[in-house]
Amino acid sequence: MILEMESNRMTSDDFGKYIKALRKVRRMNSTKLSKLIGKSSAYISHLENGRYKNPDYETACRILKLLGVSEEEIEPQLRKFHLYTSEYLTSEIENFKTQPIQLKRKACDKIKIDYIKQDDYLDLMSKIQQDAKDIALELKDLNVATKKYLIEILQQQINS
Missing domain, CATH: 1.10.260.40 (lambda repressor-like DNA-binding domains)
Incomplete structure (x- = not known):
């Protein structure tokens, strides 16, 4: 080398x-x-x-x-x-999906430490929090059934 x-x-x-x-x-x-x-x-x-x-x-x-x-x-x-490689990342995702929840939390912590710089992580979390606030503001005038439906869709997207 x-x-x-x-x-x-x-x-x-x-x-x-x-x-x-x-x-x-x-x-x-x-x-x-x-x-x-x-x-x-x-x-x-x-x-x-x-x-x-x-x-x-x-x-x-x-x-x-x-x-x-x-x-x-x-x-x-x-x-x-x-x-x-995309193959490596795909295999890591598949491994992640089969892990128990405790290992997933540990893996998420590792991702935060190894793959995202602290400043980038804090910036990303800030953006996510702001997005959540923006969504909450848009949802405040909707009826309860519609809110539940939208939450279900979001959860499905997160879990897929």
């Missing part, structure tokens, strides 16, 4: 730094790499500088391949940056 990561868990900002370091080792400019992966000429620069946070998995794979990361190292490296 060209560059060894310092930690097993990195952020999306670290992915941009990692790409930049690999690119410098390969002496490839960001515009050329952007064009090689079929993106706009500024894509790699934006990724390296944190303007683009989460590239799709396939794009990230192409970048690492072009920068000399071996096939067997690509997936483990991308996992360090919380970039996963």
